[in-house]
Amino acid sequence: MTLGRTAAGHDAVRPTGHDVVVLGGGVAGCVLASRLSEDPGRSVCLVEAGPDYGPDRSAWPAEVRDARALTRADVWERDVPVHRYRARVLGGSSCVNGCWNTWPSAPDLAAWRAAGGPGWREAELNRHREAAVERMRLRRVPDHEVSPWGRGFLTAAAELGYEEVDMGRTGGPGLGSPLVNALDGLRWNAAFAYLDAETRGRPNLTILADATVDRLxxxxxxxxxxxxxxxxxxxxxxxxxxxxxxxGTFGSPAVLLRSGIGPADRLHRLGLRPRVDLPGVGANLVDQPAVFVPMAPKPGLDAALAASEAVGxxxxxxxxxxxxxxxxxxGSWDLHxxxxxxxxxxxxxxPGRYExxxxxxxxKPASRGHVRLRSADPTDAPDIDPGFLTDPAGRDAAVLREGLGLVERLLASPALKALADPVPGRSARELAARETRELRDLLGTYWHPVGTCAMGPPDDADAVVDGEGRVRGTANLRVADASILPTxxxxNSQLPVITVAELLATTFQD
Structure with a gap:
């Protein structure tokens, strides 16, 4: 019996049993499948709902390999609000995002240790971060990849007193560039990094693509x-x-809920039999809201960007x-x-004109949203509400307004004035003056959702998993992706999630 054909054209035979089944082939799933199958005595099966384009990087679609663009080729839904975008391909979000990698603040890491226990101490995370940096081939951005607009921005920020910082480590406020998993235009995604031809050749590793997880x-x-x-x-x-x-943060709670693991009252209303009553499943969704301030490029900026595009x-x-x-x-920061x-x-x-x-x-938004089922049908997209700017105290809107004020100060710099003009009605000052409900209508997202299967200590009634990703009330089930991060x-979430997957892979003894 088969599930279909692999990218190499071979039958993907349905296995009858493995030591470990990893359900989801995004960045965390690729890490786990690779690391867990390093033990030749452990059989591992990785399941991905989307396509697997195989071990030959050149066979992958050009738009997926292109680090210069944000492809929407392999996603779960089209023509939906931007906060719902999520990848459906082996390699997950690393195949569709901006290749950015930055590191959390010290307070972030302290909060995770409080939730996950001593295994989450900063020194341990740093060790696994270094492994992630190496496998993802993360590098500093070379000067020639910073556009004239970016250089003007960095000059203006330095004039305001911001100093350069290492975005790949903890620290404080400052200016700089992210680490990127982009190599001369090639997007080095998690499937390339962790599931190369040698890894795929292990007899104890099976990859099943184009297979959607319904339930457990x-x-x-x-x-x-x-x-x-x-x-x-x-x-x-x-x-x-x-x-x-x-x-992932949207998919993992949905699978748990369809399996009867979640808030019993909501499961009853959907006609599902509750097996484990866990009120935190699908709750605590948090993502980073964004306000975009458009500018009108002057001819010189358009010309410089066109020249850069012409040479790739x-x-x-x-x-x-x-x-x-x-x-x-x-000692931290709460704005990018x-x-x-x-x-x-x-x-x-x-042609020749640019945004x-x-x-x-x-x-660090205070607002919380949710992921809920619309029905028990796995093909029915879940209800995803990020809850942007819904915190009762209005802090999130206030933080965004402070950020808009900083943009206004940056734009006073000659380095930026020479390149672009404000757009009437959409200047930073005018956006900051809008009512919160109007601001909410303009929001985008940074695409870093977490928290829907949150990790927590034993006395946290809303926690779904412990510090090793073990799901409460179950005997042999874990969650190991961005959904377990309680805050x-x-x-950006890519480097932290790969690091967490590296960490959790070391906790498997079975």
Whole structure:
């Protein structure tokens, strides 16, 4: 019996049992499958809902390999609000994002240790971060990849007193560039990094693509008996000693809920039998809201960007400032200011014309949203509400307004005045003056959702997993992806999530 064909053209045979089944082939799933199968005595099966383009990098679609653009080729949904975008391909978000990698603040790491225990101490995370940096081939941005707009931004930020900082480590506010997993235009995604031809050749590793996880069957004592999959119009079962959900902040809670693991009252209303009552499943969704300040490029900036694009050198954003609002913890930051100049993310402009502006991103929002099921059907997209700017005290809106004020100060610099003009009605000052409900209608996102299967200590009634990702009330089930982070870091999430997956892979003894 088969689930379909692999990228290499071979039959993907349905296995009857493994030591570990990893459900979800995003960045965390790729790490886990690779690291866990390093033990030749442990059989591992990795399941991905989207395509696997195989071990030959040159066979992958050009738009997926291109580090200069943000592809939307392999996603779960199209024509939806931007906060719902999520990758559906082996390698996950690393195949569609901006290749940015920054590191959390010291308070972030302290909060995770409080939730996860001593295994999450900063020194341990740093050790696994170094492994992630090496495998993802992270590098500093070379000068030629910083656009004239980015250079003007960094000059203006230095004039305001910001000093250069290492964005790949803890520290404080400052200016700089992220580490990037981009090599001369090639997007070095997690599938390339962790599932190369040698790794795929291990006899104890199986990769099943184009197979969607419907649910887990839960037996007595919370022991998982099988994972039920849907592929090519047929249903299939996988059995394993240990099941690991790595389906992401939106996908992992949805699978748990369809399995009867979650808030019992909501499960009853959907006609699902509650097997483990865990009120935190799908709750605590937190993502970083963004306000975009558009600018009108002057002819000189358009010409410089066109010249860069003509030689294949026009990349997505390569510069940022991390800044602290009045609400920020000491020694940390709660804002990213990111300049962008290039083809628009959405829509089109005439040849030779480009979009320019600034994104103001609230990195440590107090607002919380949720992921809930609309039905028990795995093909029915879940209800995803990020809850942007809903915190009762209005702190998140206030932080964004402070960020808009910083943009206004940056724009006073001659380095930026020479390149672009404000857009009437959408200047930073005018945006900051809008009512919160109007501001909410303009929001985008940084695409770093976390928290829907949050980790916590035994006395945390809302926690879903412990510090090793073990799901409460179950005997052989873990979650190991961004969904277990109880708080969003003041950073991009890719490097932290790969680091966490590296850490959790070391905790498997079975």
């Amino acid at each position: 069957t839960v037996g007595d004592g919370g022991r998982i008996r099988s994972a039920e999959l849907v592929g090519h119009g047929r249903r299939h079962s996988l059995t394993a000693g240990t099941y690991v959900l790595a389906a 050198g026009l990349y997505v954003n390569r510069a940022l400032v991390r800044a602290a609002s009045a609400y920020c913890a000491d 200011l990111v300049p962008s100049a290039g083809p628009p993310l959405f829509g089109r402009l005439p 320019a502006g600034f994104s103001v991103l609230a990195m 969003v870091p003041a950073s």
